[in-house]
Amino acid sequence: MKSCISFVGLLAVGNCDNISQRSPTHKRYRQFSNSVSISKHTSSIIQAKSYRRSNQHPSIYNIRGGDTNISSTTSLSVSATMASLFAGSIGGAIGVGISYPFDTLSTKAQVSTGKEGQQLSLTKSIGRIWKNEGVRGFFEGVLVTVSRRYQPYTLIRMTYLFTHLMHLFPIYHNSYLTLFLLYTLSLYN
């Protein structure tokens, strides 16, 4: 349950998973406290375990559980919480960023209802924002909204994981992950 607060929904995925599968609570705590560790042994046992586990739970959460074979060549292991925190924070930021214009429209409508007591039509609202400010008008305040996802606590953990990932997996260098990092950084500038 720990990771559900800031990335409200999507971490519910990881959390349902946690709750239904691992009831011994101390184990979850331990995973939480040392969420990233690099073991020196190539973990074929872990891989086999995770494969079995994903077969035991063919739910919507374990879509690609056993079908990839990267871990036999690398030595990184991540806790489930950490992984979903990482994926969730990046996914959430992009999701918020892309859907933000709708939020602006909604707020404009709400405020105008409060002021004039009448509805501002959507087309009129879009036209007005476009005329006055252009594209930027749709994204006023997006930074502070996205930053909600990047409070220090999350950020430190994310950075930590990311540095390890970049060093260990050349496969990630020209992939989505790099793109997402660049996107995230560009949001800050």
Added chain:
Amino acid sequence: MIGQALIKSIQFAVNEITFLWLEKNTTIKSNLIKMAIAGTLAGLLSSFVVSPIELVKIRMQSQNKAVDKKKDDDASDAEVFNNEIDCVRWMVKNEGWKALFCHGLWITIIREIPSFAFYFVAYGMLAKSPIADILGGHAAPLLFGAIAGWAMWIPTYPIDIVKTIEQAQTSEKVDGKKKKDVLNSRQITAKLYRAGGLRGFFDGLEPKLARAAVKHAVTFYVYEVLMGFLRPHIRN
């Protein structure tokens, strides 16, 4: 920054402790109810962070940088901000620190608590239903996220509109006196009801729902792509 980190860790801890406490000391069997209770407490705590952030967001969104100010009468007396920092600075100067953190705090708490509960319960119920198997791994999280988002927004939208209107009004002070009358939540609710009846509480709902759908689609897609990379490395 430190304060936020503190609040964040408190949230995590409270959420976890609540869940564990419920698991040990109560006879509630359903995970959904436990999640709803834990989520409610998390919602209560997160309100203290969410409220100032949403306040800045709403001020940024509701400003009107009209080129022709004479035509746009609602822009004539409103402030215009360059960026978020500018906005915060203006608020601290003209309204004080207290307003930054407390303006609309109660209504935020009232909104956050049910929305968390609605979201978790809706998502959990959908994920356990047979629809999940029919849809399969890729479509289900997308669709369920959007539906859970709607289940969250539709009941709490009337609260959200009151909150937005409350936070959009400035409590600017001139010579120690308030320049304008600031309505409280109850007065806003009454005003809205008089002006538009029940229908008035749902203005602007459509873009909000569209937002929830787009947001969840994108979020889950990115989440799944990343988890696809990470899943082989997840430790048991």
